[in-house]
Amino acid sequence: MKKRRIRIRRIAITAVLLAVLAYTIKIHTFTFYHDAALWSHFDAEQIQPLFDFVVVRADGTDASIEFTDSTDPGRIYSDTVRRNQIKMVCLDRGKWYFVRETGKISVRWIHVRIR
Structure with a gap:
């Protein structure tokens, strides 16, 4: 009986x-999609890496x-990302x-600021 409780707790x-x-991955992932009509009223999107890298x-x-x-x-830093390819980009932590x-790209492990 005790082993069963331990197993249930572990699960x-x-x-x-x-x-x-x-949940953490979901809230720190953002999808950028270049659409001039949609983003014309925004100045720029800015990101801040949570770690020393971002996943693109x-x-x-x-x-x-x-x-x-x-x-x-x-x-x-500029690069080309092929379709369904994942790249790790090294950026300085704490900088915007x-x-x-x-x-259309998804960038993971970032904070986003849109002005």
Whole structure:
């Protein structure tokens, strides 16, 4: 009986941890889609990495992405992401970056600021 309780507790703890992880991934993932008519009234989207990297995924078609440091516009990271390819991009943690993209991309492990 005691072993059964321990097993049930382990299963419950594992389920709770998986739910917390799934929720954390969901709230720190943002999909950028370049649409001039939709985004014409916004100045720019900015992201701030939670860690020293972000995960970029192109959804559907090839996409190009460019991250520009908001404090030092000379620091630019640009790359092309193929369809359904996942790339890890190293960025400085705690800094804000402007995002320019062509195509539809999902970026994970970020805070988003839209002005």
